[in-house]
Amino acid sequence: xxxxxxWPATLVQPVGSPLSLECTVxxxxxxxLYWYRQAAGRGxxxxxxxxxxxxxxxxxPQNLSASRPQDRQFILSSKKLLLSDSGFYLCAWSLGDTQYxxxxxxxxxx
Amino acid sequence: GESVGxxxxxxxxxxxxxxxxxxxxxxxxxxxFIWYKQESGKGPQFIIxxxxxxxxxxGQRVTVLLNKTVKHLSLQIAATxxxxxxxxxxxxxxxxxxxxxxxxxxxxxxxxx
Numbered sequence: 001x002x003x004x005x006x007w008p009a010t011l012v013q014p015v016g017s018p019l020s021l022e023c024t025v026x027x028x029x030x031x032x033l034y035w036y037r038q039a040a041g042r043g044x045x046x047x048x049x050x051x052x053x054x055x056x057x058x059x060x061p062q063n064l065s066a067s068r069p070q071d072r073q074f075i076l077s078s079k080k081l082l083l084s085d086s087g088f089y090l091c092a093w094s095l096g097d098t099q100y101x102x103x104x105x106x107x108x109x110x
Numbered sequence: 111g112e113s114v115g116x117x118x119x120x121x122x123x124x125x126x127x128x129x130x131x132x133x134x135x136x137x138x139x140x141x142x143f144i145w146y147k148q149e150s151g152k153g154p155q156f157i158i159x160x161x162x163x164x165x166x167x168x169g170q171r172v173t174v175l176l177n178k179t180v181k182h183l184s185l186q187i188a189a190t191x192x193x194x195x196x197x198x199x200x201x202x203x204x205x206x207x208x209x210x211x212x213x214x215x216x217x218x219x220x221x222x223x
């Protein structure tokens with residue numbers, strides 16, 4: 001069966017520091033991968049998606065970037081965090097219509 | 111895309127009651143719909159899905175109803191339990207290979223013992 005991992009689970013970072021969040025998927029090949037952000041009490045905002053290694057589509061202009069160095073690895077990065085980057089970051093995978101989500105990373109920027 | 115709003119709609123029910131959570135979707139071309147459950151601090155979990163060629167689908171204690179005429183989707187939970195307390199999201203997906211669903215803003219279900 002497929003599983004999706006995200007780490008770290010929680011992160012507290014100062015403004016201006018770099019960020020690297022990692023997502024890996026097991027048990028499947030060539031999945032579509034997604035990064036979402038969820039602000040408290042709000043819905044899901046799609047940040048990036050990828051249909052293959054090295055292929056990244058950005059949905060929202062911002063100071064975040066994403067990379068897919070391996071088939072089942074998706075990384076969300078920033079060179080300098082802003083206060084507004086705080087939120088709950090979710091990675092998801094799909095092979096068709098249905099997305100399956102990871103456990104999320106709670107990021108607090110102080 | 112992002113769902114915006116300061117406060118989530120909330121549904122409060124007593125344990126043992128049936129719950130109905132509603133969702134209006136916007137795209138008449140959408141042909142696949144999903145309900146997710148998100149517990150506090152966790153990622154959304156897939157509950158049940160339905161394709162546009164159906165108007166009803168049943169799972170374990172859950173039923174999804176689809177009314178394409180009015181673009182309305184509902185999730186019915188039978189004999190609601192405290193463990194059902196969570197935020198429930200609907201998602202619509204347009205056919206033709208588009209794998210970017212549009213999520214609803216979510217409804218908070220609170221089950222009182």
